[in-house]
Amino acid sequence: MAADESYPDDLRYHPEHDWARIDGDVATLGITWYAQDALGEIVHFEPPEQGSSVAPGESYGEVESVKAVSEVVAPLSGEVVEVNSKVVEEPETINDDPYGDGWLVRVRLSDPAEVNDLLDVEAYRELLAGQ
């Protein structure tokens, strides 16, 4: 069951429609409701390897629908400490619950100050309004 459109206040956003939930020096990453809706039903998540490093604006994985592929862009730098095996097994979880069970990876941040470069929910909503 697809989720209703929402953009939680407690998240930070990257303009490529990725979100980050910050918890100390660990960030949980995922894609926004807008991104999953644009793709349609997601059939595959190609995850990064645990231990690999990610950098802001760079792709760390792919999500696929039947007729489209989209790179997932990291909003922050760090090392991948966990991949959500549930979305690897059941990729439609991303559609069902993009901010909850549909998270993609957890990253140990190498530069927590980068968080300040991300959008807050108002700025992200403004960006969406312009699309």
Add this chain to the structure above:
Amino acid sequence: MSYLSLTDADRDAMLGAVGVGSVDELFRDVPEGVRLGRRLDLEPALSEQELVAHLTELAERNVDTGKELSFLGAGIYDHYVPAVVDAVLLRGEFLTAYTPYQPEMSQGVLQAIFEYQTVICELTGMDVSNASGYDGTTVAADACFVAKHVTSRRTVVLCETLNPQVRQVVKTYAPGFGLEVVEVPHRDGVTDPDDLRSAAEDAACVIFQQPNFFGCLEPAPDLAAAANDAGALPVAHVDPVSLGVLEAPGAYGCALAIGEGQSAGNYQSYGGPHYGFIAARSEFIRRMPGRIVGETTDLGGERGFVLTLQTREQHIRREKATSNITTNQTLLALGGLVHLSWLGPQGLRELGETCMGLGEYAKERLGLPLVFPEPATFKEFAVRVGRSAKDVVRETRAHGVHPGYALGRDYAGLDDALLVAVTEKRSPADIDRLAEVLGQVVG
């Protein structure tokens, strides 16, 4: 010329609907400077009857395997193609359909490809097959591309006993893929597993052929193990007709199995069109090139088939695709499916046994020294004729018998070697005739 359907009245009415006065006006966007401005310099049109006469005249200047007793093989074989293959392949619904982009219009082709994929997986012991590649050469290049991405290594190893044309095609593709090609020489007609192991250090894959180009049976399980030891993907290039008697590559640890499909269901046709097949273990499914058909259900819950995992392909992933292939060889692969279904498991095994039995009979009857006396062979074997094999071919042909392929063309030191192929279409009496003629020519 009778392939157009418009009458003069139709044309006038249609030009009127478009709002132009003449057909020429339709081309007003074509700049004057790039127009041809003259008739094409081609020979005049032929009626259907004249066309058939002209092409028959050309065809009759070829000596086909119905006119000459032929023992040519070397990758393309004169196996019997059953009548049901012709009948199915001439059905207009298959013959004149495009790639099955719209599954509701194409369930026949889609199901046939699904059945073909199943048959290829059964033959090779693999988990996934695509809908076909161009031929037995290009699937080898495809396999290298898969291996490069899976292993991130930059070298591919080819056994020297792999069909020379396959090696040549891989070498043509390799620079674009950023791959280096290394070749492993043979020892007495087969590849030594230790040689292979050392060559395969840091290699993305190893491609060997079973039976190999000389018809010799490689120690395939040992070769696969050697590649696996070195962390290179073992790729077996196999003849589908051999797989009723010879072990499936999946059963001895290969990562991929590829091959030329011609011997199952296709005529020789001067080298094409035929089909290549490529099959792999399930873990490589997302790196596979080309079309793959998958099972699903329709809105009413009925089983149906669609092209699947299309995000691998060029029309979606474009420059990051696993291959640029779009048109493949579906109709020829369908021929393979029909032929293999006609044979069934028992027929395929008998066919393999017949070819092997005939091969042994021919070795004995010819009585010529074997180039590689040690290894067992399948369907094909190399003999020494004591002088230029090319000359022997020419002289033997003067007696209405083509004795085989002169190996000196591809292998240094084998100018006096002849590769003789026997399919089920060559009877013991035919072999006796070959022995008689070769006996006269070689002396």
Add this chain to the structure above:
Amino acid sequence: MKLIFEKSRPGRRAGSLPNYDLPRAEAPEELVRRKPPRLPEISEPELVRHFTALADRNFGVDTGFYPLGSCTMKHNPRVNERVANLPGFRDLHPYQEAEAAQGALELMWRLQEILAEVCGLHAVSLQPAAGSQGELTGLMLMRAYFADRGESDQRRVVITADTAHGTNPASVAMAGFELQKAETDDRGNLDLDDLRAKVDGRTAGLMLTNPSTLGLFDEHIEEVSAIFHDAGALLYYDGANLNAVCGISRPGDMGFDIVHINLHKTFSQPHGGGGPGGGPIAVRDILEPFLPVPAIVREGEEFRLDHARPKTIGKVRGFCGPFGVFVRSYAFIRSYGPELKKMSEVAVLNANYLLARLRDVYELPFDRLCMHEFVLSARNLKREHGVTALDVAKRLMDHGFHPPTIYFPLIVPEALMIEPTETEAKETLDDFVEAMRSIAAEAASDPRALKDAPHRRPVRRLDEVKAAKRAIVKYGFDEHPGSEPERAEGEPLEAQQGA
């Protein structure tokens, strides 16, 4: 419908083999197959019925109108099948001596000459197996050409149009070039300013389809050609749309240096449900030394294969290419002769007629006369009624038509790309127009009928998401244990002997 494996019964068989009564020869034990492949076990009557039933569930040009844009689904003359199956062609071994294959060599040589004339170029290689392999071969020629001139480190970039087939960027990547995309202007031509900004000493070449995938002839093709040639780069012509311009305008005269020809489109090789095709390439004289081997050459009245080409890129597939395809395409062209021009004229007339009769009900993104195909957009139906190009396509099936190409080119939203070809009768085109118009009306009155379409095919709309999520790509024997052949290992198999 059942799979052939579900019709299989242990012990049943169709084929028989000659029994030569020879001693049994065996492979070494460690190489012997242990478990037989589970091929179908089926009688010949059941085999024929199975494939006939499959054919009944398929739609070809023989069945009806197939306006699949960019695929040129024209009638496939049956005489071509007859001649391709002449034993002198069909049963000819590719290693037959040249003197015993003169007819085949002459046919290929003649086809090369014809294609060179149609393309306005110097030399032809028939070898590539299909259009996309022709592209790759053409790009390999570019590499070889620049390497020969000592420019290979410098010439790294190939430019493709944003309207290009996906094969173009994929081929660029496979050939080891970097990709750059060029934009389309508001008349559907390449944007010249954009090109001028992008083309420089790093540019190896351009790949272009002309007419484009929008069905529009590039009005500035001479300027485009000059921009690339002035920068020392080459132009590659994707021949997917050659059906529009035979005898009217030749790629060589437009300035292209390399062309691939889709024999399965323009020259009527039947597409066979996905292949075979043929993708010969024609090149300007400066590129001839790099063509694949063997070359087919004529010396006096004799024809032979020439392998001695020191600068060749090598081989891109086995032997000389898909010879059976050459026979069909040669026969097709000989049945037209110089009147090949008429083929293209009628193809363009048929397309413009459809366009004129449909332009008021679907959106037309580029308002020009089209060439052999045109692109409409169902954007208006989506906006007003929530009906998509996919729904229109599926509903067309209920009218007995194969749908057009949809969602391509990528720059047109809700694209419907329609190519009628020259072989269709006006009545067929009129019936198609009526169907397209009634679907547009239905989008307003009964959108559900479109969303649920097709209603009259052997299956209803298929679940592609399910197929992609859990890919089932072969029959699950293990889930259907009853269909396994029941045979003890090593039990001798007896051949049927006579009938």
